[in-house]
Amino acid sequence: MVRKLFASLLVAFTVSANEVSFRSLQSGPNSLSTPLHDRGLHGENQIIAILDTGLGWDNCYFLEPDGSAPPYNTGSPTGGLDWENVDHSRRKVIAYNYLYSCDQYPGAKGCEEAGAAGSFDNQGHGTHAASAALGDKGAAIAHDYADAIAPGAKLVVQDAGFIGGDNCSHRPGIGCPVQMLPILEQAYKQGARIHSNSWGDRQNTGPSGIPPTANYPASARDVDAFVHDHPDMLVIFNTGNWGSDSKPAAGTVSAPGSAKNALQIGGTRAGNREDDVLAGYSLFGPTKDGRIKPDLVGPARVIGGDIDFDKNPNTCDMTRQSGTSWSSPSVAGAAALARQYYTEGFYPTGARNAANAFTPSAALLKATLIASARRVPYRREGLIDVDTLPVPSNEQGWGFPVLDDALHFAGEARKLRVYDVPRASGLAKRQPLVRRFRVQTGTPFKVVLVWTDPPGNRAVNATVPQLMNDLDLVVTGPDGTRYFGNGANDDRNTVETVAFETPSAGQYAVQVGAEDILQGERQGYALVIVGDVSDVSAGKSRSVRH
Numbered sequence: 001m002v003r004k005l006f007a008s009l010l011v012a013f014t015v016s017a018n019e020v021s022f023r024s025l026q027s028g029p030n031s032l033s034t035p036l037h038d039r040g041l042h043g044e045n046q047i048i049a050i051l052d053t054g055l056g057w058d059n060c061y062f063l064e065p066d067g068s069a070p071p072y073n074t075g076s077p078t079g080g081l082d083w084e085n086v087d088h089s090r091r092k093v094i095a096y097n098y099l100y101s102c103d104q105y106p107g108a109k110g111c112e113e114a115g116a117a118g119s120f121d122n123q124g125h126g127t128h129a130a131s132a133a134l135g136d137k138g139a140a141i142a143h144d145y146a147d148a149i150a151p152g153a154k155l156v157v158q159d160a161g162f163i164g165g166d167n168c169s170h171r172p173g174i175g176c177p178v179q180m181l182p183i184l185e186q187a188y189k190q191g192a193r194i195h196s197n198s199w200g201d202r203q204n205t206g207p208s209g210i211p212p213t214a215n216y217p218a219s220a221r222d223v224d225a226f227v228h229d230h231p232d233m234l235v236i237f238n239t240g241n242w243g244s245d246s247k248p249a250a251g252t253v254s255a256p257g258s259a260k261n262a263l264q265i266g267g268t269r270a271g272n273r274e275d276d277v278l279a280g281y282s283l284f285g286p287t288k289d290g291r292i293k294p295d296l297v298g299p300a301r302v303i304g305g306d307i308d309f310d311k312n313p314n315t316c317d318m319t320r321q322s323g324t325s326w327s328s329p330s331v332a333g334a335a336a337l338a339r340q341y342y343t344e345g346f347y348p349t350g351a352r353n354a355a356n357a358f359t360p361s362a363a364l365l366k367a368t369l370i371a372s373a374r375r376v377p378y379r380r381e382g383l384i385d386v387d388t389l390p391v392p393s394n395e396q397g398w399g400f401p402v403l404d405d406a407l408h409f410a411g412e413a414r415k416l417r418v419y420d421v422p423r424a425s426g427l428a429k430r431q432p433l434v435r436r437f438r439v440q441t442g443t444p445f446k447v448v449l450v451w452t453d454p455p456g457n458r459a460v461n462a463t464v465p466q467l468m469n470d471l472d473l474v475v476t477g478p479d480g481t482r483y484f485g486n487g488a489n490d491d492r493n494t495v496e497t498v499a500f501e502t503p504s505a506g507q508y509a510v511q512v513g514a515e516d517i518l519q520g521e522r523q524g525y526a527l528v529i530v531g532d533v534s535d536v537s538a539g540k541s542r543s544v545r546h
Helices: 002-015 018-027 125-134 182-190 218-229 325-341 362-371
Strands: 047-052 093-098 152-158 194-197 234-238 263-268 296-299 301-305 318-322 377-379 386-387 417-421 433-439 445-450 467-478 483-485 496-501 506-518 525-531 533-538
Touching: 018 296, 047 125, 047 325, 093 194, 125 152, 125 301, 125 318, 125 325, 152 182, 182 218, 194 325, 218 234, 234 325, 234 362, 234 386, 263 325, 296 325, 296 386, 325 362, 362 417, 362 445, 362 496, 417 533, 445 467, 445 506, 467 496, 483 496, 506 525
Parallel strands: 047 152, 047 194, 093 152, 194 234, 234 263, 263 296
Antiparallel strands: 301 318, 377 386, 417 525, 433 506, 433 533, 445 496, 445 525, 467 483, 467 506
16 A cells, blocks of 8 residues: 555656656657667757746756856846856856846846855746756756756846836836847847747736726737847746636636747646646636637656755756646747758758758747647646647647657658748748649648738737738638638638648648738748648749758
8 A cells, every 4th residue: 555655646746847858759648768878869959038037056956066056147237248258168048137136127126146145046936947948967968856848958048037016017127118139139039949938927916806807908019020030049937826626617718829930839647647638727818819829738847957045056946837837838948849850950851961951941840849739638727637629729829849840850751741831931821832742542741831920000909900911821621622721711810720630542732822921022931841741832933841
């Protein structure tokens, strides 16, 4: 009986740890395989920025072998944020940026002196978020307990401070109102191409008030504007959390994750359950203008590194915490592996070839993750499991990403075709492009279209569509049946998908067109096709990679 009880406790402990995340995000819930790690994809040469309460960089999951402190950046009241202090040779933290330093805010309550004792993560949230994305304890890359899915990735820390709350993000360095553009610019200059956020914009709502949700404030518009101007920067947010395990209300997702070009992540793992159950507190869409949110869901109950609790200079402290705050960095780690797949030339052959390497756009990374997604079958409501809605839905978007379901490796029947088309050679209005493929049975066939849209209007709570450039996906089957992206003529979303779990064998035509272009002359896009496919022909291709 004692042995059985101990085993049960161990299972419960492990289910909540990165021990599950690093497998499930590669090969699916309840899986033990690590197909990307087995092929040397651990996030090497990828840089993730974490904007949060800071980092306990002396934790063993982030510490340098020589124990040295990371390079610091602060700023000034008139000169903005510094960024030049970066050391890419470090194994983990290449830059530690103070967004609420006493240099910038002299005399301000809770401002931080760069490098001083107590000036790092004084709350723990940021350290735990970073641990979920890229924590790496012990021997570099080799898996140790609670290592994250991307142990080979490097980290840009953006420490926004923590003073117990404000009316915007509870992190004063982000600003009130929230100021996203200089923060994203700093991380971009330091080499980050994946930016993870686990916070929401309260939009000047006091501590006792309920902030607006699912809307399009200036902070969301700024995210869209930045990604539009920096199309290789993937910005990730969590949904936020409901106050209980009862069913969240529709339209409760937070901003700025409600932005069109952001990847917003809800949560799985109710209690000690696995990633095949949605967490009861994971918030729902749609946005006020009718867009599907979240985009995906990820692990929301994680054991990982945390700040030093026992004042031990050689700390490996860990905590177990629940919330969608850990979903977004977990998926950011998965995105780093997908990005590495492209930057190290695994596409299109499925084997590493430097001659095939290219830099993917944020739209391509987003499309790849969505193409890899599986519907999470259950949602926790109180103490019972209920069936989830068909995807895409405002419960879970397109589902839980399983990288091996999209990324092709040599010898596999399932193939991958990607078209990463920049704006300059993108689609003009009503000039559709058609590609044809022969599809075999026995493997799901999925087509995903994503584009980085220009920023929307400045109407915070508008219900009119914020979509500027409306692309459409239509797939025609062997019998002539036409299948529309998201099941209908969609004039709201920047993601459209058509999926066949059991496709009929034969020739399929994939058409991408621009129904309307309100800004610019052309619209770039990313198209991802997964299945047992072979090329028949392509129209006049303007793709970067195919």
